[in-house]
Amino acid sequence: MTSIIKETQSIKEAVNFINTVDVNKFSRLLSRIIQKLHVKGERTFSEEEEEKLQAALTLDKHALDLVLETTAFILEQAVYHSIKPASLQQQLEEIHLNSDKAEVFSQAWASAGPELVEKLKRNIFAPKKLDYVSWQLNLQMAQSSQARMKCPSAVLQLGVRNEDSESVSDLLIHLRFSSLSLEHLTSWYC
Amino acid sequence: LSHHSSFLGGRIPPEIESMSKNLKDVDQELFRKLLKVVVSALEGKDCREVMKSVAESSVIPQERLSHIIAGMHRVLSEAIRIPASLLKQEAFKEDLRELRRATLEAASSQNDPHLPTLEEFKWRVDVSISTSSLARALQPSVLMQLKLSDGSFQRFEVPVSKFQELRYNVALILKEMNDLEKRSILKIQD
Numbered sequence: 001m002t003s004i005i006k007e008t009q010s011i012k013e014a015v016n017f018i019n020t021v022d023v024n025k026f027s028r029l030l031s032r033i034i035q036k037l038h039v040k041g042e043r044t045f046s047e048e049e050e051e052k053l054q055a056a057l058t059l060d061k062h063a064l065d066l067v068l069e070t071t072a073f074i075l076e077q078a079v080y081h082s083i084k085p086a087s088l089q090q091q092l093e094e095i096h097l098n099s100d101k102a103e104v105f106s107q108a109w110a111s112a113g114p115e116l117v118e119k120l121k122r123n124i125f126a127p128k129k130l131d132y133v134s135w136q137l138n139l140q141m142a143q144s145s146q147a148r149m150k151c152p153s154a155v156l157q158l159g160v161r162n163e164d165s166e167s168v169s170d171l172l173i174h175l176r177f178s179s180l181s182l183e184h185l186t187s188w189y190c
Numbered sequence: 191l192s193h194h195s196s197f198l199g200g201r202i203p204p205e206i207e208s209m210s211k212n213l214k215d216v217d218q219e220l221f222r223k224l225l226k227v228v229v230s231a232l233e234g235k236d237c238r239e240v241m242k243s244v245a246e247s248s249v250i251p252q253e254r255l256s257h258i259i260a261g262m263h264r265v266l267s268e269a270i271r272i273p274a275s276l277l278k279q280e281a282f283k284e285d286l287r288e289l290r291r292a293t294l295e296a297a298s299s300q301n302d303p304h305l306p307t308l309e310e311f312k313w314r315v316d317v318s319i320s321t322s323s324l325a326r327a328l329q330p331s332v333l334m335q336l337k338l339s340d341g342s343f344q345r346f347e348v349p350v351s352k353f354q355e356l357r358y359n360v361a362l363i364l365k366e367m368n369d370l371e372k373r374s375i376l377k378i379q380d
Binding site for chain 2: 080126129130144173175
């Protein structure tokens with residue numbers, strides 16, 4: 001399989017920093033990053049948390065940023081290629097990540113990876129998407145132009161979500177069936 | 191027209207539908223006059239003069255009259271096509287009566303409050319091959335385009351899981367409508 005991470009200068013630098021971090025601390029860091037991966041617009045760590053991390057991992061700001069970015073990047077590439085955990089571990093060792101760290105990556109990926117991929121598959125953007133369906137069945141008894149009706153009619157409410165505005169607009173559709181088509185549809189459909 | 195197969199066959203021809211729309215405000219007398227003209231025309235007689243005088247003496251705009259004439263012509267020529275032995279007079283009379291009734295009902299109910307109804311429905315199935323986050327997404331989804339009676343077009347995507355939800359709810363509406371028709375609530379005394 002083609003390597004998903006090219007060993008560029010900044011990757012080399014990042015790997016060196018990661019290798020200095022204690023493996024248990026790194027494992028916890030990794031879980032947190034995976035959780036927040038692909039969540040739009042949110043920072044994984046707040047500014048305070050980042051300062052605490054710098055102290056805990058003995059990394060300066062530049063180093064920490066590089067470590068966080070690179071870890072996220074590795075995971076994004078893993079998702080993009082739907083790579084197998086074993087392949088990931090091998091490739092990380094090839095870019096000179098310590099084997100204990102590579103294993104930690106591989107394990108985290110094995111447990112959280114599939115769900116992440118599914119989430120992304122479900123979230124493919126579209127300008128407008130159907131969000132919910134609800135309905136009402138009424139028996140219309142009369143209207144201004146007609147007395148003594150006994151007309152079943154349904155109102156279908158479709159909630160359509162707009163990708164940009166994140167608002168949901170309601171589409172209300174009135175459905176009427178003649179008795180003939182009702183029988184036909186019910187036998188075919190239900 | 192809905193209970194037994196009428197002389198018009200399965201679908202109502204467009205001239206007859208447009209005649210229905212234009213019959214509003216047409217009184218019995220005018221209707222008879224127009225019918226007489228159409229009959230003479232079918233008999234081969236020249237009725238341009240008669241037609242002119244009918245048109246001039248009526249308040250209905252000429253365009254609407256021409257729709258009505260076209261519709262009547264269609265009704266009668268369709269009826270004439272069917273051999274006399276097959277076209278039972280009583281059934282024919284009943285069909286005509288129902289047609290007139292239905293057209294009047296449709297015309298007068300246009301002013302009643304109502305929600306838009308579905309006029310046209312188009313769909314297609316798309317498959318997302320890859321995205322910026324996933325090299326191989328391979329996710330199917332349904333794209334729906336609805337044309338409503340208020341003239342608006344609604345286009346939105348329906349993920350497969352939502353499609354199942356929509357399908358289920360529509361089946362439920364049909365089932366409820368069917369049950370309603372059979373329940374004693376419909377035996378409400380008139």
